[in-house]
Amino acid sequence: MNLFDLPSGSFSPAQLLGTAGLPAQTPAGLVGNTPTLWIGEPFTAAGRGFWAKLEGHNPGGIKDRTALYMVRAARERGELLPGGRIVESTSGTLGLGLALAGVTFGHPVSVVTDPGMEPLMAGLLAAYGAEIHVVDRPHASGAWQRARRERVAELLATHPDAWCPDQYHNPDNVAAYKPLAYELAAQLGRIDTLVVSVGTGGHSAGIASVLRGFFPALKVVGVDATGSTIFGQPAAPRLMRGLGSSIYPRNVGYAFFDEVHWVAAPEAVWAARTLARCRYATGGWSVGAIALVARWLAGTLPVEDRIVAVFPDGPQRYIGTVFDDTYCREHRLFGCRPADAPDEIDHPAERTVDRWTRCTTVLDPLTDVERGSAEVAG
Structure with a gap:
């Protein structure tokens, strides 16, 4: 059933279930079942x-799926402790997913990015409570990604309870x-x-x-x-x-x-x-x-x-x-x-x-x- 197939006259509210998504009790419930x-x-x-x-x-794109999964798995293994900080390098979309996971599971989030991040993306991350770190120059041999990952390592050393998803290598x-x-x-x-x-x-x-x-x-x-x-x-x-x-x-x-x-x-x-x-x-x-x-x-x-x-x-x-x-x-x-x-x-x-x-x-x-x-x- 879609917008143009609604029954006319009197009908039961149950007949509308085909047009509505299931209610979500947490933000994580909004992820998946995309058209x-x-x-x-x-x-x-x-x-x-x-x-x-x-x-x-x-809510934020495809990486909502992996952010929630990686955070949940790390919590279950004891790698991410309750209230521990999440630190990751991202160009944007995973950052939104991690902000969603942070709100869902109760973790502060720090994202490391570079000057190429769009102002709208930076604004959204800030609105969702993420702390943003911007590296100011690319690494001589590894471009922006290596420079960001080195900054991640510095933040992990600063926050002993922090955890990095390491999206590039995490199965x-x-x-x-x-x-x-x-x-x-x-x-x-x-x-x-x-x-x-x-x-x-x-x-x-x-x-x-x-x-x-x-x-x-x-x-x-x-x-x-x-x-x-x-x-x-x-x-x-x-x-x-x-x-x-x-x-x-x-x-x-x-x-x-x-x-x-x-x-x-x-x-x-x-x-x-x-x-x-x-x-x-x-x-x-x-x-x-x-x-x-x-x-x-x-x-x-x-x-x-x-x-x-x-x-x-x-x-x-x-x-x-x-x-x-x-x-x-x-x-x-x-x-x-x-x-x-x-x-x-x-x-x-x-x-x-x-x-x-x-x-x-x-x-x-x-x-x-x-x-x-x-x-x-x-």
Whole structure:
């Protein structure tokens, strides 16, 4: 039952249950059971399209799920003591989730970020009681992420009772997304292709591992940012936030991916803005990049292929960036309609990419020894 199917005349209030969510006694009860929307023409070609899982319908976005799960698990193991401080590095969305978890379980929260955090995001975090620390310069070898993580270590030393979720390497970050995968299977019945952005690696590995159990032939497509090191490209300055990395997160499940696409900031902006006008469902950098790739897949895969793209958040935090004309002009993000198809490379190290590019060879860029050294350095 939806808004247009309400019964006429007299009816029992029980008949309205299909249109209402269950009452929530804590903020955590607002997380999950997000809707799935068909994205078709005019964003896609006629008769083609894909399903979008709208994680922006959580209070703060997709990382509400992992923040609550990681905090609850740490409390159960005794790693996070009652009233202990939570300290983490974040570009924004996980910070909102940790603020939600802090309110739910009674923990103060400190987030470490950098000057690229949007003013709206900083304002929301402050409103929800989070303490914000901003590093003022990137690390010489690890960019902003390494500088933030070093500041986290300093705060942990200052607060002996503090705990860090370590979202980049915490396996709970992966396990947290099992319910999301169950929701997708229940909503769509069959899934042939999954399109996911990759940052910490949590939701891509968590969703793919469960769905592969239901659908062994599932095709998994990872979406990364140009300038990100995750899939073997060299590090470079990145304007986009929420996807990509300048370190090597242990949670990335390389074995799940059939292909990876790198998307540049202007291409993501075009897709996010076009999607907003076409379907009234959009988001920021990650959603734009994901939608661009899913749109192409919808036009190239067999018409019966059921594609689902996970949209991590909504457009609200990007009003001052992706959806701000002045910002986009200043950063030369306009006038770059993406090509109809991605460029192609045969190996991630073949060359440095600076536009939408696809590669069907997916490798962990580090050996076990190199990965251990990178984690110590990061």
